[in-house]
Amino acid sequence: MIPQGSKNSRRKPDSTDKLTDGLFSGVLAIFIETGVSRKRLQVWQRRFEDLGGTILTAAANLLGRVDQIIILAAHEAALSKGINFDRLGSCPNLNFVQFRWVEECLKDGTLLSYEPFLLSASQDEHILSTDDSRLDAQSGPQSDQLYVTPALAIVPDGDLRACSEVVNEKRYDEVSEECTIDTKFKAICEDDMPDYNKHISRPLLELSEIYSDVLADEWRSLTYRKVANKLDRLPYQILSADEVKNIQGIGKSMVDKIKEILCTGQLQKLFNLKASSQVQIMQQFASVWGIGPKHALKLYQAGHRSLQDISEDQTLSPMARVGLKYHYDIALRIPQSEVSEAGSFVRHVLEDLCPGASIIVGGSYRRGNATCGDIDLLITHPDGHSHKGLLGRLVTKLEEAQFLITCPNPFTEIYPKQAYAFALVYFTGNDVLNRRIRYLAKKKGYKLSDQGLFLRVGDNKTGMASEVSIPCETEEEVFQKLGLPYPEPHERNW
Numbered sequence: 001m002i003p004q005g006s007k008n009s010r011r012k013p014d015s016t017d018k019l020t021d022g023l024f025s026g027v028l029a030i031f032i033e034t035g036v037s038r039k040r041l042q043v044w045q046r047r048f049e050d051l052g053g054t055i056l057t058a059a060a061n062l063l064g065r066v067d068q069i070i071i072l073a074a075h076e077a078a079l080s081k082g083i084n085f086d087r088l089g090s091c092p093n094l095n096f097v098q099f100r101w102v103e104e105c106l107k108d109g110t111l112l113s114y115e116p117f118l119l120s121a122s123q124d125e126h127i128l129s130t131d132d133s134r135l136d137a138q139s140g141p142q143s144d145q146l147y148v149t150p151a152l153a154i155v156p157d158g159d160l161r162a163c164s165e166v167v168n169e170k171r172y173d174e175v176s177e178e179c180t181i182d183t184k185f186k187a188i189c190e191d192d193m194p195d196y197n198k199h200i201s202r203p204l205l206e207l208s209e210i211y212s213d214v215l216a217d218e219w220r221s222l223t224y225r226k227v228a229n230k231l232d233r234l235p236y237q238i239l240s241a242d243e244v245k246n247i248q249g250i251g252k253s254m255v256d257k258i259k260e261i262l263c264t265g266q267l268q269k270l271f272n273l274k275a276s277s278q279v280q281i282m283q284q285f286a287s288v289w290g291i292g293p294k295h296a297l298k299l300y301q302a303g304h305r306s307l308q309d310i311s312e313d314q315t316l317s318p319m320a321r322v323g324l325k326y327h328y329d330i331a332l333r334i335p336q337s338e339v340s341e342a343g344s345f346v347r348h349v350l351e352d353l354c355p356g357a358s359i360i361v362g363g364s365y366r367r368g369n370a371t372c373g374d375i376d377l378l379i380t381h382p383d384g385h386s387h388k389g390l391l392g393r394l395v396t397k398l399e400e401a402q403f404l405i406t407c408p409n410p411f412t413e414i415y416p417k418q419a420y421a422f423a424l425v426y427f428t429g430n431d432v433l434n435r436r437i438r439y440l441a442k443k444k445g446y447k448l449s450d451q452g453l454f455l456r457v458g459d460n461k462t463g464m465a466s467e468v469s470i471p472c473e474t475e476e477e478v479f480q481k482l483g484l485p486y487p488e489p490h491e492r493n494w
């Protein structure tokens with residue numbers, strides 16, 4: 001198995017990676033435009049969004065729906081111009097912060113505490129309304145103004161962290177002792193991950209995938225993926241399309257699509273694309289190992305309509321020819337017994353080649369599933385150095401034995417011993433569990449990957465990760481460090 005960081009990794013980028021890693025991920029902000037040049041503002045806004053932040057307009061109506069929000073402004077005077085303090089709403093942790101905070105965070109590479117950058121706003125100015133019920137978008141004021149909490153509380157980051165940890169602990173204690181480890185584990189992880197807008201983001205992501213994987217339209221794909229990611233990051237549920245208008249970077253046609261999903265529960269465009277014969281044919285071409293979406297489009301444009309047609313095409317690479325020859329075989333799921341046999345074969349070859357090397361069959365096989373999509377082999381060497389260059393030599397041996405027919409990438413990496421426990425957690429999966437524990441790790445101030453568990457530097461949970469992993473020799477230790485009960489592999493089918 002190839003470390004994710006290596007350029008040969010076969011793993012598709014995960015749509016939540018940005019969410020997990022962005023410096024500003026999870027931060028909701030309103031940028032007050034007064035008192036700052038448009039160009040500068042745009043640079044900050046772009047960087048803020050690229051690094052996972054969500055920008056709302058001052059008209060955002062979120063009363064009682066969000067826990068934390070920051071209002072960014074050039075100075076106090078700009079603040080009072082950008083916000084109508086006569087209409088205050090409800091958000092327990094509202095911070096008024098100078099733009100300089102964004103700049104300093106970018107320079108420092110960590111999410112700094114707001115405290116040195118706070119703009120003071122007197123209670124007299126702010127607390128005029130005591131009604132924290134949600135304002136109706138129809139009857140509420142229509143101007144670009146913000147409603148904030150009657151009980152304005154600026155809580156330093158450290159305190160917030162302490163609070164959330166107490167809450168998490170309490171939730172964990174509340175889980176009945178009679179629960180299986182599986183349900184306890186899920187209770188801890190699921191409580192932590194916001195999932196408020198999946199019903200909207202999922203069809204948008206499906207569209208994004210059709211555009212990238214079938215229609216080779218990266219630009220449209222990116223647009224849909226970005227909006228889906230934005231919606232996934234929101235710590236509250238979108239109740240009407242009007243609310244989406246207040247999120248920066250979501251244009252009119254996207255708002256219309258979201259409105260359609262909210263009203264009808266589906267998206268006609270997605271439905272039509274999935275039903276189109278061109279899409280179906282190109283989807284079939286692109287499902288052949290070795291044929292990418294651009295090539296699939298060319299094959300369609302050349303008049304091909306079936307796999308039989310393309311088998312004659314001169315533009316197929318040797319890899320695609322192998323992919324086509326074994327297409328139906330590759331698409332079949334592999335019975336557990338066959339995976340076991342293949343694993344044993346590779347183990348024998350490896351033992352001859354490099355005594356002492358260890359190999360585990362991971363993925364769905366290790367989780368005990370009856371069939372597997374592929375065979376995930378995880379290899380290391382306990383002496384800490386013999387793993388170097390081992391994969392290339394192993395691939396050559398497996399090709400000589402005709403166990404491997406073709407290997408498109410000159411793989412050179414195998415996991416070093418110190419990353420092995422983390423790689424084993426990652427490649428045992430499943431992917432849903434991985435996303436959950438990465439998110440949980442982030443909330444606890446770590447960055448978890450297949451390479452290690454890295455403490456985030458700085459006083460916040462989303463700062464830059466340290467370069468040295470917290471050592472863990474076993475999977476049990478990884479879960480223990482995350483404060484989670486150890487789930488057996490068969491308990492990881494989420």
Ligand SMILES: Nc1ccn([C@H]2C[C@H](O)[C@@H](COP(=O)(O)OP(=O)(O)OP(=O)(O)O)O2)c(=O)n1
Pocket residue numbers: 011012013014362363364365371372373374376426427428429430431432434435
């Ligand atoms: N986007 C992804 C892809 C993979 N993985 C991790 C979890 C998977 O369990 C493991 C192996 O990937 P596979 O695609 O081989 O998935 P499985 O082995 O779990 O299932 P299948 O039987 O379909 O191969 O890698 C992940 O976390 N996120």
